[in-house]
Amino acid sequence: MIGIVSDPVFMKHDTGGYHPESPLRIQYLHTLFAPKNDPGILILDPVPASVEDIELNHGRAYIGMVSRTASSESYVDLDPDTVCCPDSYHTALLAAGSLVELTRMALAGEIETGLACVRPPGHHARKNDAMGFCLFNNVAIAAAKAIQSFGVKRVAIIDFDVHHGNGTQESFYARDDVLYFSTHQYPFYPGTGAASETGAGEGKGYTVNCPMRGGKGDGQYAAVYSYILKPVIETFEPDLILVSAGFDAHAMDPIGGMQLSSRGFAAITSIIQDSAQEVGAPVVYALEGGYNLNALKESASCVIGALKGERAPAIDPLYFTELDTFINTHAQMWPLALRYV
Numbered sequence: 088m089i090g091i092v093s094d095p096v097f098m099k100h101d102t103g104g105y106h107p108e109s110p111l112r113i114q115y116l117h118t119l120f121a122p123k124n125d126p127g128i129l130i131l132d133p134v135p136a137s138v139e140d141i142e143l144n145h146g147r148a149y150i151g152m153v154s155r156t157a158s159s160e161s162y163v164d165l166d167p168d169t170v171c172c173p174d175s176y177h178t179a180l181l182a183a184g185s186l187v188e189l190t191r192m193a194l195a196g197e198i199e200t201g202l203a204c205v206r207p208p209g210h211h212a213r214k215n216d217a218m219g220f221c222l223f224n225n226v227a228i229a230a231a232k233a234i235q236s237f238g239v240k241r242v243a244i245i246d247f248d249v250h251h252g253n254g255t256q257e258s259f260y261a262r263d264d265v266l267y268f269s270t271h272q273y274p275f276y277p278g279t280g281a282a283s284e285t286g287a288g289e290g291k292g293y294t295v296n297c298p299m300r301g302g303k304g305d306g307q308y309a310a311v312y313s314y315i316l317k318p319v320i321e322t323f324e325p326d327l328i329l330v331s332a333g334f335d336a337h338a339m340d341p342i343g344g345m346q347l348s349s350r351g352f353a354a355i356t357s358i359i360q361d362s363a364q365e366v367g368a369p370v371v372y373a374l375e376g377g378y379n380l381n382a383l384k385e386s387a388s389c390v391i392g393a394l395k396g397e398r399a400p401a402i403d404p405l406y407f408t409e410l411d412t413f414i415n416t417h418a419q420m421w422p423l424a425l426r427y428v
């Protein structure tokens with residue numbers, strides 16, 4: 088059973104008329120689940136996160152500042168890209184809370200996999216700053232909550248959004264119990280995510296960045312996920328995998344410069360699911376970016392197909408020169424995983 092949170096309430100975070108992170112993203116995705124007639128899918132109601140859960144990843148003063156936008160009369164700009172309307176704070180609590188609840192259910196065996204079709208997205212949100220369309224870091228909050236309250240020792244966060252999840256990386260940079268793996272366009276917004284950023288202190292090696300110049304497509308992504316992600320996950324042996332599922336690496340995306348097809352996302356998902364099965368970890372996906380509405384819907388549909396075990400036509404891994412850099416860099420910390428790649 089796949090547990091999915093998809094609800095028009097996530098359209099209430101109003102970003103204004105011309106913002107790419109638009110409420111229409113949810114409207115398009117929600118058509119995949121209405122009417123609710125798929126016996127393999129359990130549609131769940133959104134639930135708000137408690138402020139205590141948000142505090143697992145964010146400062147009290149910052150949360151208070153976001154909460155005060157709820158009593159403003161109109162839009163409030165929190166950074167040049169990130170805008171709040173009076174409903175944004177509550178919608179952001181629902182986004183984080185829904186992911187936490189899907190995570191709890193997946194760990195309890197109540198669902199096999201989870202997918203949170205929520206907004207605002209989260210992976211750029213820093214401890215004390217909104218950034219890049221993100222208010223609260225949904226995935227980082229769910230990872231912290233799983234360790235604090237759900238008996239989880241190790242979490243792997245996999246981020247295939249076209250942008251580097253700087254906020255998530257920062258949250259766990261010095262920790263060895265949360266591994267952060269990201270494929271992203273580089274150089275690109277937000278500027279972080281070089282392969283040499285591998286963690287600090289006890290967290291050294293537990294940040295695995297695979298930055299790629301624009302133009303990479305299904306074959307190159309299949310190579311990175313098959314040859315780097317899969318062996319690293321199987322060596323790290325997480326109890327839980329959270330995925331920052333952004334769809335802005337799609338060829339049709341107006342912001343990203345990658346060339347993934349919709350079925351390329353299915354291929355990535357299948358590799359993630361295979362890795363998860365090897366280590367017996369449940370996987371919960373959370374929506375991040377993806378700004379071409381039709382591509383977003385089609386890609387999410389492909390991901391759901393892969394979660395149901397529908398096998399997409401195989402995509403052959405395609406060698407490219409940056410792959411050598413990733414293997415050489417990350418084999419220093421993951422020799423058992425990557426020595427023979």
Ligand SMILES: [Zn+2]
Nearest residue numbers: 248250335376
């Ligand atoms: Zn993005």
